[in-house]
Amino acid sequence: MSTSTVASPQSPASAPTQGTQIRLRGVTKDYGLAAPAVDDVTLTIEPGEFMTLLGPSGSGKTTTLNLIAGFETLTAGTIAFNGADVGILPPHKRNLGMLFQNYALFPHMTVAQNIAYPLRERRMPRAEIERKVADVLELVQLQGRDGHYPRQLSGGQQQRVALARAIVFHPSALLLDEPLGALDRNLRAALQLEIRRIHREVGSTFVFVTHDQEEAMNLSDRIALFNTGRIEQLGTPEQLYHAPETLFTARFLxxxxxxxxxxxxxxxxxxxxxxxxxxxxxxxxxxxxxxxxxxxxxxxxxxxxxxxxxxxxxxxxxxxxxxxxxxxxxxxxxxxxxxxxxxxxxxxxxxxxxxxxxxxxxxxxxxxxxxxxxxxx
The missing domain is CATH 2.40.50.100 (RNA polymerase II/Efflux pump adaptor protein, barrel-sandwich hybrid domain)
Known part of the structure; x- marks a missing residue:
C-alpha cells in the first residue's frame, strides 16, 4: 500500500496560500487491539491545500484527524506544522479550527456571541472582535443574523455559524470532521459549494474527513484514501477515480x-x-x-x-x-x-x-x- 506523498499536478487553490504545512511521518496510534487504528501513516498536506481523508468506518481517518488536532496522543511518529514538531502540544496550543457534524453551538448565546467566543478567549479588544465577527458573517453570508439564537436558525445556517466560529481567529488550519453528515442531500450540496468558496477566499489549509466518495471528489485538491489504518492511495480525485492502483480504490470510488x-x-x-x-x-x-x-x-x-x-x-x-x-x-x-x-x-x-x-x-x-x-x- 502506498503511503508516500504524491505531488499535486497544479496549485491547490487560486487564493494566495497562507495556510500551514502539516507533515505526518510514521504516525501510528495503537490501542492494543489486533491491529493499530493508524498504522505508519506518512502524509504531507501543503499550505492552502484542501486535503480529504476518505475511507470506510474504522479505516483510521478520524483517528488521524484527532492526532493532528491533539485529541489523541501518538504511539509513534511525528506531526509537524510548518516544520515545528507539535506532537506533545495540547489541542488549545495548536491554533486549529474545528468543525464537527454536531454544530456544538452555545444555545444561550446569539450568533455574534457564538462566533466571538474564541476571540474573547484570546482577550482581543472589543472593537477588533466586532470587526472580525462582522467580516466573517459576511464571508458565510449571514449578515443580519447576528442577534439570532441557534434555535431560530435552520440546520444549514447553524453549520455556517459553526464554520464562522472555526475560522474567525485565523487558525493555522481548519479540521472538518464529517461536518455535513447531518444535512439532507440538497443542503449538503449547497454547503459543499460554500465550503469550496470559503476555502478559496481564505486560502487556509483544510483537512476534511468523510466516508462520502462524491463529497470527497467534489471538494478536494487531493484525497488520502484510508484502508485498515493505512493510506491505500493518495492523489487527486481524477487520479483515484481514473487510475486506481488497487481493487479497494477502484471499488470504493x-x-x-x-x-x-x-x-x-x-x-x-x-x-x-x-x-x-x-x-x-x-x-x-x-x-x-x-x-x-x-x-x-x-x-x-x-x-x-x-x-x-x-x-x-x-x-x-x-x-x-x-x-x-x-x-x-x-x-x-x-x-x-x-x-x-x-x-x-x-x-x-x-x-x-x-x-x-x-x-x-x-x-x-x-x-x-x-x-x-x-x-x-
Missing amino acids: GDSNVFAIDGPGTGSTLAWEGAVWRVDPRTVSPHPGVAQRCAVVVRPEDLHLAPSTADVPPDANSLPARVRDIEYMGSYRTVVLAYGSAGTPGRVRVEAFDAGFAIDDQVVAWWRPERQRVVAA
Whole structure:
C-alpha cells in the first residue's frame, strides 16, 4: 500500500496560500487491539491545500484527524506544522479550527456571541472582535443574523455559524470532521459549494474527513484514501477515480465492473472465461501486486452495449452478458448486467431515453482497451 506523498499536478487553490504545512511521518496510534487504528501513516498536506481523508468506518481517518488536532496522543511518529514538531502540544496550543457534524453551538448565546467566543478567549479588544465577527458573517453570508439564537436558525445556517466560529481567529488550519453528515442531500450540496468558496477566499489549509466518495471528489485538491489504518492511495480525485492502483480504490470510488484474473497483469493480453482482451500498458497499475494477481476494472460510463458481436468495433474488448435489470435515474439509465457462467454483476450507464434493451436480453458489452484499468487484486 502506498503511503508516500504524491505531488499535486497544479496549485491547490487560486487564493494566495497562507495556510500551514502539516507533515505526518510514521504516525501510528495503537490501542492494543489486533491491529493499530493508524498504522505508519506518512502524509504531507501543503499550505492552502484542501486535503480529504476518505475511507470506510474504522479505516483510521478520524483517528488521524484527532492526532493532528491533539485529541489523541501518538504511539509513534511525528506531526509537524510548518516544520515545528507539535506532537506533545495540547489541542488549545495548536491554533486549529474545528468543525464537527454536531454544530456544538452555545444555545444561550446569539450568533455574534457564538462566533466571538474564541476571540474573547484570546482577550482581543472589543472593537477588533466586532470587526472580525462582522467580516466573517459576511464571508458565510449571514449578515443580519447576528442577534439570532441557534434555535431560530435552520440546520444549514447553524453549520455556517459553526464554520464562522472555526475560522474567525485565523487558525493555522481548519479540521472538518464529517461536518455535513447531518444535512439532507440538497443542503449538503449547497454547503459543499460554500465550503469550496470559503476555502478559496481564505486560502487556509483544510483537512476534511468523510466516508462520502462524491463529497470527497467534489471538494478536494487531493484525497488520502484510508484502508485498515493505512493510506491505500493518495492523489487527486481524477487520479483515484481514473487510475486506481488497487481493487479497494477502484471499488470504493464509484461503480465498477470488476473481472478478477487468475494471474499477473503484465502481459499484452488477459483472458477471462474464454474472452481474450487487449491490454494497453498505460492502463496497468504500478502497484507491485499486479505482478501476482490482478483484476480488470471498467467504469460504467466507459462500457457500451451492442446486440451482437457483429456490432462491436474490431479493436474493442468485449464479452457477452444478460440484462438483469434497468434502473431509471432521471438524467440517465443504469443497465444491470450478469457476466459469465457465474453471473458476475456489472453495470453500464446509458442515456435516459435509451430504451433499446429489456430485462433478460442477451447483449454484448464492449469497451476500448485504453478505458480499462488493470489493478492489483
